[in-house]
Amino acid sequence: MKTEIRFTHKSLVESSKSGDRNAQYQLYELYVDAMYNIGMRFLGVKEDAEDIVQDSFVDAFKNLHNFKYESTFGAWLKRIVINKSINHLKVKRLPLAAMDDHEYHLTEEIHNDPVDAIDIQKVKMGIEKLPLGYKNIINLYLLEGYDHIEIGEVLGITTSTSKSQYHRAKKKLVEIINTL
Amino acid sequence: MDNFEKHIRASKASFDDQKADRAKLWANIEAQLEPSEPKVIPLWKLPMLRIAATVLVILGISGLIGISFLNGSTNENNFVSKELQDIDMHYKGLVSYQVQLVKNNDKLSDADKEEFLSFMDELDTEYEQLKLEMKNNLDNELVLEAIVSNYRKRIELIENLLRQLNESKLKDEDYGYTL
Numbered sequence: 001m002k003t004e005i006r007f008t009h010k011s012l013v014e015s016s017k018s019g020d021r022n023a024q025y026q027l028y029e030l031y032v033d034a035m036y037n038i039g040m041r042f043l044g045v046k047e048d049a050e051d052i053v054q055d056s057f058v059d060a061f062k063n064l065h066n067f068k069y070e071s072t073f074g075a076w077l078k079r080i081v082i083n084k085s086i087n088h089l090k091v092k093r094l095p096l097a098a099m100d101d102h103e104y105h106l107t108e109e110i111h112n113d114p115v116d117a118i119d120i121q122k123v124k125m126g127i128e129k130l131p132l133g134y135k136n137i138i139n140l141y142l143l144e145g146y147d148h149i150e151i152g153e154v155l156g157i158t159t160s161t162s163k164s165q166y167h168r169a170k171k172k173l174v175e176i177i178n179t180l
Numbered sequence: 181m182d183n184f185e186k187h188i189r190a191s192k193a194s195f196d197d198q199k200a201d202r203a204k205l206w207a208n209i210e211a212q213l214e215p216s217e218p219k220v221i222p223l224w225k226l227p228m229l230r231i232a233a234t235v236l237v238i239l240g241i242s243g244l245i246g247i248s249f250l251n252g253s254t255n256e257n258n259f260v261s262k263e264l265q266d267i268d269m270h271y272k273g274l275v276s277y278q279v280q281l282v283k284n285n286d287k288l289s290d291a292d293k294e295e296f297l298s299f300m301d302e303l304d305t306e307y308e309q310l311k312l313e314m315k316n317n318l319d320n321e322l323v324l325e326a327i328v329s330n331y332r333k334r335i336e337l338i339e340n341l342l343r344q345l346n347e348s349k350l351k352d353e354d355y356g357y358t359l
Contacts (some may be wrong), residue, residue, distance in 0.1 A: 021210070028206060036200035049198075054205055058212045120194045142188050143195055174184065 006069050013073050017064045024061055031074060032057075035081045041139050042085035044128070052088060056081045082144065082154055089132070126177040134169035141166050264314070271331050275300075278338045287345060296341055303334055 015023030039049030140146045148162040
């Protein structure tokens with residue numbers, strides 16, 4: 001089953017590899033919205049997200065010969081978008097690891113899970129209000145479904161750092177949501 | 181994973197609420213993909229040219245090394261031969277002065293002079309040969325030794341001649357005294 005998933009859109013990918021513009025457009029159609037949403041979540045600015053998505057597709061099509069079906073095409077493309085987004089944030093010199101400033105403001109264990117009642121709109125707003133470092137890690141773990149090993153690779157931090165930062169980020173998020 | 185996380189992951193789809201401007205983005209992407217469409221193989225990717233370039237580079241480098249090496253050794257040659265020339269000049273002057281003295285000496289018989297000068301000429305020709313040999317292999321110790329011994333022979337020859345002269349003088353004087 002797993003192998004079948006990896007070969008999703010195989011014929012489109014193969015045609016795109018040989019430069020078939022039509023196949024490339026079909027792949028683009030399939031993934032552009034998902035990629036744009038990822039870009040928006042990380043960068044928060046429409047123009048930046050558009051630039052990143054464009055660059056990612058161009059890079060993906062130009063380097064498609066390097067894609068060897070070790071993951072799905074979507075996951076491969078997503079990794080490109082995420083890496084580009086993180087790099088973009090780094091270039092803008094936004095502190096990715098400025099999370100320590102906030103950890104002392106956290107009140108310990110307010111685990112009165114607000115879960116079921118939470119509506120997604122509040123969660124979205126809460127994520128937007130998080131400090132950038134927390135926001136990235138929440139995005140990567142909760143929404144992109146990356147594990148801590150992958151997050152470590154993407155952000156250039158250790159797995160344990162990723163875990164502890166994620167837990168702080170989640171606490172902070174719950175805290176923010178409760179105030180909304 | 182707690183309920184909070186499960187809840188968010190379950191409603192992941194509702195996070196993807198943004199719509200991309202498909203036409204605009206595709207136009208930009210296509211524009212950037214365009215140049216790669218005609219299959220252009222860069223010159224340096226052709227294997228033949230790569231080999232040619234490699235050969236050129238190797239030739240160039242070895243040429244440079246060769247030139248610098250030759251330069252270095254000729255400098256050394258110059259230096260050594262300069263020293264040699266100085267020594268040569270010194271001995272030549274000395275020898276020719278002595279030869280002149282011998283030639284002008286009245287007390288020596290013509291036969292003695294002839295013998296001495298022919299020896300000198302012999303040594304001269306030997307010396308010329310050694311000099312030629314020297315040019316071919318400068319570092320050869322044997323050649324250097326031969327040159328030195330060539331000079332020694334000349335000096336010896338002159339010394340012998342002088343002793344001969346003195347002895348004849350002494351003989352004369354002794355003779356005078358004994359009488």
